[in-house]
Amino acid sequence: EDLKKQYTFKSSDPYSSDPERHPVLHANSLKPFTAEPPPEILSDSYITPTAFFFKRNHLPVPQVDPDSYRLHVEGLPRGVLTLSLEELKTRFPKHTITATLQCAGNRRSEMNKAKQVKGLNWGVGAIGNATWSGAKLRDVLLAAGYGPDVAQWARHVQFEGLDKEITGSAYGASVPINKAISEEGDVLLAYEMNGEDIPADHGFPIRVVVPGVVGARSVKWLGKIVVSAEESSSHWQQKDYKGFSPGIDWDTVDYKSAPAIQELPVQSAITTPREGSVIDRSEEMLAAKGYAWSGGGREVIRVDVSLDGGKTWNVAKLKSSDKEGDQTSPPLGRAWAWKLWEITVPLPPEAQELELICKAVDNSYNTQPDTFGPIWNVRGLLGNAWHRVKVKINEDDDEE
Amino acid sequence: EDLKKQYTFKSSDPYSSDPERHPVLHANSLKPFTAEPPPEILSDSYITPTAFFFKRNHLPVPQVDPDSYRLHVEGLPRGVLTLSLEELKTRFPKHTITATLQCAGNRRSEMNKAKQVKGLNWGVGAIGNATWSGAKLRDVLLAAGYGPDVAQWARHVQFEGLDKEITGSAYGASVPINKAISEEGDVLLAYEMNGEDIPADHGFPIRVVVPGVVGARSVKWLGKIVVSAEESSSHWQQKDYKGFSPGIDWDTVDYKSAPAIQELPVQSAITTPREGSVIDRSEEMLAAKGYAWSGGGREVIRVDVSLDGGKTWNVAKLKSSDKEGDQTSPPLGRAWAWKLWEITVPLPPEAQELELICKAVDNSYNTQPDTFGPIWNVRGLLGNAWHRVKVKINEDDDEE
Numbered sequence: 001e002d003l004k005k006q007y008t009f010k011s012s013d014p015y016s017s018d019p020e021r022h023p024v025l026h027a028n029s030l031k032p033f034t035a036e037p038p039p040e041i042l043s044d045s046y047i048t049p050t051a052f053f054f055k056r057n058h059l060p061v062p063q064v065d066p067d068s069y070r071l072h073v074e075g076l077p078r079g080v081l082t083l084s085l086e087e088l089k090t091r092f093p094k095h096t097i098t099a100t101l102q103c104a105g106n107r108r109s110e111m112n113k114a115k116q117v118k119g120l121n122w123g124v125g126a127i128g129n130a131t132w133s134g135a136k137l138r139d140v141l142l143a144a145g146y147g148p149d150v151a152q153w154a155r156h157v158q159f160e161g162l163d164k165e166i167t168g169s170a171y172g173a174s175v176p177i178n179k180a181i182s183e184e185g186d187v188l189l190a191y192e193m194n195g196e197d198i199p200a201d202h203g204f205p206i207r208v209v210v211p212g213v214v215g216a217r218s219v220k221w222l223g224k225i226v227v228s229a230e231e232s233s234s235h236w237q238q239k240d241y242k243g244f245s246p247g248i249d250w251d252t253v254d255y256k257s258a259p260a261i262q263e264l265p266v267q268s269a270i271t272t273p274r275e276g277s278v279i280d281r282s283e284e285m286l287a288a289k290g291y292a293w294s295g296g297g298r299e300v301i302r303v304d305v306s307l308d309g310g311k312t313w314n315v316a317k318l319k320s321s322d323k324e325g326d327q328t329s330p331p332l333g334r335a336w337a338w339k340l341w342e343i344t345v346p347l348p349p350e351a352q353e354l355e356l357i358c359k360a361v362d363n364s365y366n367t368q369p370d371t372f373g374p375i376w377n378v379r380g381l382l383g384n385a386w387h388r389v390k391v392k393i394n395e396d397d398d399e400e
Numbered sequence: 401e402d403l404k405k406q407y408t409f410k411s412s413d414p415y416s417s418d419p420e421r422h423p424v425l426h427a428n429s430l431k432p433f434t435a436e437p438p439p440e441i442l443s444d445s446y447i448t449p450t451a452f453f454f455k456r457n458h459l460p461v462p463q464v465d466p467d468s469y470r471l472h473v474e475g476l477p478r479g480v481l482t483l484s485l486e487e488l489k490t491r492f493p494k495h496t497i498t499a500t501l502q503c504a505g506n507r508r509s510e511m512n513k514a515k516q517v518k519g520l521n522w523g524v525g526a527i528g529n530a531t532w533s534g535a536k537l538r539d540v541l542l543a544a545g546y547g548p549d550v551a552q553w554a555r556h557v558q559f560e561g562l563d564k565e566i567t568g569s570a571y572g573a574s575v576p577i578n579k580a581i582s583e584e585g586d587v588l589l590a591y592e593m594n595g596e597d598i599p600a601d602h603g604f605p606i607r608v609v610v611p612g613v614v615g616a617r618s619v620k621w622l623g624k625i626v627v628s629a630e631e632s633s634s635h636w637q638q639k640d641y642k643g644f645s646p647g648i649d650w651d652t653v654d655y656k657s658a659p660a661i662q663e664l665p666v667q668s669a670i671t672t673p674r675e676g677s678v679i680d681r682s683e684e685m686l687a688a689k690g691y692a693w694s695g696g697g698r699e700v701i702r703v704d705v706s707l708d709g710g711k712t713w714n715v716a717k718l719k720s721s722d723k724e725g726d727q728t729s730p731p732l733g734r735a736w737a738w739k740l741w742e743i744t745v746p747l748p749p750e751a752q753e754l755e756l757i758c759k760a761v762d763n764s765y766n767t768q769p770d771t772f773g774p775i776w777n778v779r780g781l782l783g784n785a786w787h788r789v790k791v792k793i794n795e796d797d798d799e800e
């Protein structure tokens with residue numbers, strides 16, 4: 001009967017044509033679909049496999065026919081530029097970047113423990129690292145007539161998705177014009193993710209990828225680009241995805257008082273071991289892994305790991321790819337991709353429980369705050385306090 | 401007899417021609433001269449008066465004759481460009497920026513309390529905000545022959561001061577080429593500070609001002625500029641002014657393992673009241689003031705203030721000038737100047753002692769860490785944990 005009900009419901013359900021998802025993903029909501037992979041998967045490979053890349057849809061997944069798809073570039077004095085998928089692929093050079101995208105709500109579950117917030121209860125998996133290929137937004141804007149005259153008044157580039165609410169209003173966001181037009185900004189109109197057509201859940205056929213910036217601005221199923229003096233007027237730009245003081249609650253919040261989140265702060269997390277793991281004393285060593293990333297193209301230069309709740313610290317080994325010992329640095333200010341880190345340390349002789357902590361430092365020497373309470377905010381965004389994981393040491397494995 | 405000794409010593413003392421200093425400055429060392437103003441002075445005016453601007457010399461102040469002064473620009477294929485002070489002032493447009501400079505060691509005294517470090521024991525005053533006027537470094541580099549060919553190999557711009565050690569080696573530093581050549585980088589070859597000739601202690605006749613970057617790179621008494629594939633080989637670029645993990649001490653430190661400090665992390669401090677102040681209960685309100693700033697042109701968007709050691713937080717009022725209510729924002733990514741903040745809050749009814757804390761958030765939503773222990777580093781640099789000030793409430797002012 002339940003199945004029947006679901007079936008009947010489905011026919012009028014705007015989510016009924018959503019794609020299949022990999023069963024290993026942990027869903028935080030079904031409609032819209034939002035899900036993250038188990039944390040260990042994130043540190044298994046430098047590039048997050050597409051199937052395991054976190055999904056944060058805001059609306060039903062639109063079904064887009066690649067042949068009739070058109071991208072509209074508006075707001076420029078020369079009028080609207082309309083591009084087919086084929087034109088996007090052939091008229092502009094293809095660029096590939098490796099970039100990490102992170103949801104502003106990543107690690108909200110930890111902030112929730114400090115005090116309840118409103119939002120999806122993400123663990124540490126609302127982040128992923130992929131290669132993205134496509135046309136540079138800069139090249140398309142120049143082709144559409146962007147020039148010094150436009151630079152006089154243009155301040156933002158707005159993006160509109162093809163995903164729509166019942167009312168017909170689309171998902172939308174914007175980024176500052178500097179980011180969009182800069183050669184070093186590396187904003188792509190991506191048609192490939194990890195070397196294949198971007199799948200339906202990630203924005204087929206075009207997703208704008210804004211590296212170094214909160215995932216919410218990398219609009220999927222991109223339908224329209226508008227060069228403007230104003231930010232996007234969308235709900236997600238104006239009334240969501242902003243940070244507030246821990247002293248501000250839903251009664252006092254004034255969305256006009258804070259800027260829309262763009263660049264994200266420095267972040268890191270432990271992906272293995274998990275909270276509550278038990279380690280045998282006989283193993284003698286503890287191995288931990290995780291990721292570290294910072295917004296704005298800032299490169300992570302160090303990850304410190306503590307086994308004793310922050311009293312003493314060890315320096316983790318950083319990896320810039322899956323190649324053993326790869327510690328290459330991207331060009332300054334264009335470190336869009338995360339680093340994976342790992343560390344193996346002797347088990348402290350006396351301890352029965354360890355509090356593992358990781359914290360990252362970027363090349364502006366910004367660091368993560370110690371605790372969640374003082375960065376708490378009503379929507380539970382921007383959670384980047386130290387990640388803490390407690391593990392137990394099993395003294396006698398014979399007894400097990 | 402002491403005076404006599406001092407006099408005899410002076411004649412062979414390279415510091416004997418150092419200029420007079422304002423008596424209100426608190427000196428941390430005399431040779432070289434390093435000093436900071438009382439904290440209250442910092443929040444008295446948006447622009448720090450030149451006489452009260454912190455001084456961090458590394459060597460004796462050189463006496464430079466403005467008529468025979470020459471600036472040498474080297475490393476470019478066209479050969480050396482030599483400019484007199486007059487040429488610098490007349491051949492290039494004059495630009496003015498308001499920029500905060502901060503010593504990497506600001507607030508070291510607080511880090512010292514977590515665990516002893518090596519360095520000058522700065523309070524919160526090794527920071528100041530001034531207007532700087534001069535030629536753009538970019539314009540001078542272009543005039544000297546910088547172009548696309550040079551961009552192929554150039555990675556850094558090195559600066560050499562006219563201040564020299566006994567051995568003849570000069571103070572030196574470098575910044576990345578992107579920062580030096582970018583139109584938005586706003587690096588100046590400044591000949592004026594707060595509308596007057598730069599005084600001897602601040603680099604007369606030319607100081608390179610690198611906004612958004614640690615003070616150590618804003619080389620005073622600038623004698624030479626070298627475009628290079630390499631960073632400056634100076635002690636201060638290679639063996640100082642770098643950050644390390646709290647787990648690293650002088651036995652294990654490897655200076656090659658960390659990048660030279662350039663952009664600084666988000667910072668804030670309370671300038672009034674001071675630690676140990678007594679407030680009368682009858683005043684009913686507590687007024688606090690301070691400064692907040694972030695490196696890399698990131699704008700401070702909020703300062704949170706706590707009276708109870710971080711349990712609850714209030715939002716301070718930010719000031720972008722001395723004009724009442726001025727909350728204007730600089731262009732995105734070019735917020736070189738600090739914001740002053742102030743807050744007036746009711747005295748908590750029961751409390752006998754308050755622990756005031758301030759912490760700032762910049763527009764990348766980076767925040768300050770809670771405590772100094774976990775950002776401790778051997779040289780005591782980059783101290784940007786929450787600033788904490790304890791004050792007492794005097795319950796009965798009749799008894800005083």
Ligand SMILES: [Mo]
Pocket residue numbers: 056102103104105215216
């Ligand atoms: Mo998000």
Ligand SMILES: [Mo]
Pocket residue numbers: 456502503504505615616
């Ligand atoms: Mo400094």
